[in-house]
Amino acid sequence: MAASGFTFPIVRQTGTLSPGMSSYQRLLKHLLFRMDPERAHNLAMRAITSGLVRTRLVSDPRLRVTWQGLEFSNPLGLAAGVDKNGEAVERWRGMGFGFAEIGTVTALAQPGNPRPRLFRYPQHEAIVNRMGFNNDGAEAMARHLQGRRAGIPLGINLGKSKVTELEAAPADYAISYGHLRGFADYVVVNVSSPNTPGLRSLQNVESLQAVVEAILGTPGPHPPLLIKLSPDMASEDLYAVVEWVNSFPVAGLICTNTTLDKSAVPEAKDEQGGLSGRPLLARSNGVLRDVSERLQPEKLLIGVGGIMDAQGLWAKLELGANLAQVYSGWVFGGPGMPAKTLLGLLDRMSHEGLNSVSEITSRSARATRSRIL
Numbered sequence: 356m357a358a359s360g361f362t363f364p365i366v367r368q369t370g371t372l373s374p375g376m377s378s379y380q381r382l383l384k385h386l387l388f389r390m391d392p393e394r395a396h397n398l399a400m401r402a403i404t405s406g407l408v409r410t411r412l413v414s415d416p417r418l419r420v421t422w423q424g425l426e427f428s429n430p431l432g433l434a435a436g437v438d439k440n441g442e443a444v445e446r447w448r449g450m451g452f453g454f455a456e457i458g459t460v461t462a463l464a465q466p467g468n469p470r471p472r473l474f475r476y477p478q479h480e481a482i483v484n485r486m487g488f489n490n491d492g493a494e495a496m497a498r499h500l501q502g503r504r505a506g507i508p509l510g511i512n513l514g515k516s517k518v519t520e521l522e523a524a525p526a527d528y529a530i531s532y533g534h535l536r537g538f539a540d541y542v543v544v545n546v547s548s549p550n551t552p553g554l555r556s557l558q559n560v561e562s563l564q565a566v567v568e569a570i571l572g573t574p575g576p577h578p579p580l581l582i583k584l585s586p587d588m589a590s591e592d593l594y595a596v597v598e599w600v601n602s603f604p605v606a607g608l609i610c611t612n613t614t615l616d617k618s619a620v621p622e623a624k625d626e627q628g629g630l631s632g633r634p635l636l637a638r639s640n641g642v643l644r645d646v647s648e649r650l651q652p653e654k655l656l657i658g659v660g661g662i663m664d665a666q667g668l669w670a671k672l673e674l675g676a677n678l679a680q681v682y683s684g685w686v687f688g689g690p691g692m693p694a695k696t697l698l699g700l701l702d703r704m705s706h707e708g709l710n711s712v713s714e715i716t717s718r719s720a721r722a723t724r725s726r727i728l
């Protein structure tokens with residue numbers, strides 16, 4: 356199994372499992388957090404894939420989100436990087452997520468960067484990773500997805516193979532897309548990982564247009580195409596990309612990937628890689644706000660970065676995200692995190708007299724600019 360950064364308390368199903376942690380879960384979490392982070396991730400992934408991990412599910416019509424015919428039972432999705440090869444694709448619904456994004460997958464299988472490449476900072480609820488798109492390749496993912504159903508909307512996140520020159524990136528993305536688009540409810544062009552040399556330089560309109568044209572130039576029906584952005588872009592570059600998305604057949608944006616700014620975690624300052632988790636929230640929300648104020652309301656906006664609880668999820672939605680995703684918050688919060696977060700969201704919605712997630716999104720500058728939502 357390919358690996359990425361994740362540790363996770365393993366629990367067996369108990370019908371009445373509270374979204375908080377039992378002492379059993381706490382013990383397991385303690386043990387997993389003492390292990391090497393990548394080994395712990397692989398162990399947790401094996402347990403999830405084999406169906407050993409279950410958690411409480413929160414089902415409530417007020418949590419439903421619909422976007423262009425896609426039905427999400429709740430707005431909290433699994434972020435890219437947890438399930439790089441789509442090995443646990445049938446499990447994410449049972450882990451409480453409203454949708455799941457698998458990958459990043461590349462046209463060519465690749466081992467990623469040398470280990471160690473994953474670092475946890477529990478006192479900051481932060482992670483630094485420089486995994487480098489370790490994955491088995493797009494063809495292997497397609498073989499694996501054959502005949503498997505996620506039961507929730509499935510996103511597939513595509514990256515550039517490390518050995519492919521930047522000029523050849525459009526064709527490289529198009530190869531992966533050709534193998535995988537038939538399995539995806541949406542596809543993501545990831546140009547924002549800090550761990551593939553030069554990748555972020557594709558975050559300009561000209562390069563993005565070349566990649567998107569190569570993808571949309573392939574024959575056949577196209578699932579919605581999203582672009583995942585970094586939180587470290589200069590404002591003028593960010594605005595140019597949003598303007599371009601508004602006028603091009605790109606369905607929306609995912610904000611954000613990890614940041615290179617590790618100043619909030621002094622222990623991590625000499626570690627190469629991208630920072631995620633609680634210290635990313637403010638920066639990521641800043642980008643989300645900037646994008647939200649400029650992105651057409653009919654485009655899909657997914658907020659990710661630093662969600663640790665209901666408050667974090669609420670903030671993304673209130674800034675104009677239609678949906679949100681989590682990685683680090685789930686690592687630190689454990690399998691009960693989605694349920695606990697969604698129950699917290701429902702509480703706040705009741706408190707504020709709101710009956711749907713889209714009513715939260717509708718409070719944003721994005722929606723008030725135009726009342727299409």
Ligand SMILES: Cc1cc2nc3c(=O)[nH]c(=O)nc-3n(C[C@H](O)[C@H](O)[C@H](O)COP(=O)(O)O)c2cc1C
Binds near residue numbers: 659680
């Ligand atoms: C160990 C690790 C691996 C990741 N791998 C990917 C990846 O392959 N592709 C991607 O688009 N994002 C990847 N991410 C970024 C997450 O999807 C997410 O954008 C980021 O971690 C911020 O969310 P969080 O604060 O909830 O973790 C990874 C994050 C972590 C921690």
